Amino acid sequence: MQDHKAVVSLHALKSEKVRLWRAAIKWPLYSVAVMPVLLAAGWRFGAGDFVRIDHLFGFLLASVLLLLWENLTNDLFDDETGVDEFAKPHSVVKLLGERGMVGRLAYCALLLGLLIIFTLAWRSSFAVFGLVLFSCFLGYLYQGPPFRLGYKGLGEPLCWLAFGPFATAAALLVLAPISINESVVPWALSLGLGSGPALATTLVLFCSHFHQVDEDAAHGKRSPLVRLGTRRAARLVPWFLFAIFAVELLPVFLGKWPITSLLGFLGLPSGIKLIRLLHAYHDQPEKISGCKFLALRFQALNGLGLSIGFALARFFEFGLLRIG
Numbered sequence: 001m002q003d004h005k006a007v008v009s010l011h012a013l014k015s016e017k018v019r020l021w022r023a024a025i026k027w028p029l030y031s032v033a034v035m036p037v038l039l040a041a042g043w044r045f046g047a048g049d050f051v052r053i054d055h056l057f058g059f060l061l062a063s064v065l066l067l068l069w070e071n072l073t074n075d076l077f078d079d080e081t082g083v084d085e086f087a088k089p090h091s092v093v094k095l096l097g098e099r100g101m102v103g104r105l106a107y108c109a110l111l112l113g114l115l116i117i118f119t120l121a122w123r124s125s126f127a128v129f130g131l132v133l134f135s136c137f138l139g140y141l142y143q144g145p146p147f148r149l150g151y152k153g154l155g156e157p158l159c160w161l162a163f164g165p166f167a168t169a170a171a172l173l174v175l176a177p178i179s180i181n182e183s184v185v186p187w188a189l190s191l192g193l194g195s196g197p198a199l200a201t202t203l204v205l206f207c208s209h210f211h212q213v214d215e216d217a218a219h220g221k222r223s224p225l226v227r228l229g230t231r232r233a234a235r236l237v238p239w240f241l242f243a244i245f246a247v248e249l250l251p252v253f254l255g256k257w258p259i260t261s262l263l264g265f266l267g268l269p270s271g272i273k274l275i276r277l278l279h280a281y282h283d284q285p286e287k288i289s290g291c292k293f294l295a296l297r298f299q300a301l302n303g304l305g306l307s308i309g310f311a312l313a314r315f316f317e318f319g320l321l322r323i324g
Contacts, residue, residue, distance in 0.1 A: 028293060031300040032163060032201045033067035034060050035307075039193050040171035042307035046258065046314045050177045058120050059174050063167075065113030066132070070139045072106035077143040110136070117170075124174045127185050131170035138162040151221045156202045164198025165190045192256070196247040197306065200267070200299035203240045206233070208292040210278065211285035234278035241271045241298075248306065258313035267302030270294055 037059045044051045114133070121129035138158045142150045149158060169190035209216060209225040210233070217226045225233050248264050251257035274294040281287040 028296050028300070029071070029204075030064050030067055031296060031303070032204060033063040035197055035201070035299070035303040036163060036167035036194060037063060037171040037175070038307045039197060039303060039310070040168060040175050042310035043172070043189075043193060044175050046310040046312065048314060049175075051175050052124075052177070055120055055124065055174050058116055059171060062113045062116040062120070062132075065109045065116070066136060066139075069106050069110035069113065069136075070142075072102055072109065073140075074143045076102055076106065077145065077148070080145070120174050124176065128170045128174045131166050131173075131185070135162040135166045135170070138166070150223070153222045153224055153227055156206055156224060159205045160198045160202045163201045164194040168194030168198075192251060196244045196264070197299070197303045199240065199244045199247065200295075200302050203237070203244075204292055204295045204299055206240070207237070207274070207278075207295040210234075210282065210291055211289040213285075230278075230282040234282035237278055238275050241268075241275070244302065248302075258309065258316070260312040260316060261306055261309035263305035263309035263312075264302045266305035267298040267300075270298040270301060274298060 037056060041051050041056050114129075114136070117132045118129050121127075138161055141147045142155050142158050149155065165187065169185050169187060172186050172190055172193075206224060209223045210230060213223075213225050213230060216223050228236070245265070245268075248257075248261070252259060252261060274291060277288060277291055277294065
């Protein structure tokens with residue numbers, strides 16, 4: 001009987017460890033990393049351009065590696081301040097129990113990601129490397145010492161800049177056909193394409209703090225959730241969605257985007273679920289700990305819908321897209 005209890009206990013322990021590792025890896029989160037290049041690819045293809053497939057997959061891989069670096073270093077930096085002591089049992093630092101190993105993994109991912117980006121920039125435009133490097137710098141400003149701007153409530157605007165105009169501009173340049181040979185950064189186009197999806201990515205970051213407001217406040221982290229409180233923060237979420245869809249609808253009405261880009265509304269049901277969840281349980285951490293995954297589902301479906309909608313314009317509304 002005791003042996004049976006020991007086996008059950010060991011199985012439960014292993015199951016819990018697997019669950020924690022799944023939470024630590026956070027694989028759905030990587031949709032925010034790949035979205036800028038998917039949007040750029042959909043746009044280029046829809047406009048009748050030849051998309052450089054090798055560059056597409058190279059940029060995808062580099063984006064995943066660079067976000068891996070940011071996630072690992074965030075765990076390291078949060079471990080230094082103690083903010084994750086109780087709120088984040090799935091911290092990679094806690095699971096491995098060795099800060100040095102986490103640091104080595106993080107910076108190996110950073111170097112490999114930047115090496116891939118440098119190679120792609122060599123074959124397209126060196127502006128690509130500068131844009132990605134600046135996005136990485138913005139990521140470091142978020143949690144890295146001595147800046148720690150995320151602790152001052154500036155994480156959301158940094159997130160929007162990094163995953164919006166800068167990453168989108170880099171993706172547009174790296175996928176451009178060789179015949180185009182663009183060297184000027186397409187700021188206007190990247191701002192138009194990336195603003196809405198980057199707001200959706202920012203919403204993911206915003207929602208990731210609902211369940212740990214008390215812990216953040218106790219460690220001096222003045223996130224928007226700490227400043228606003230969960231009730232007022234929950235009331236902001238519908239406005240996030242309104243802003244995202246307004247930014248994505250306006251170009252359709254102006255004739256600059258194809259009607260097929262309305263596929264971005266695929267994310268609306270997830271957005272409505274998120275609003276309802278936070279409205280009902282905003283101050284109950286155990287019930288809203290997964291709200292960021294609803295926000296992620298919204299972000300992924302919205303971005304994928306836009307990307308597919310842009311690509312479909314090649315077959316249904318070729319010539320409508322305005323490149324530049």
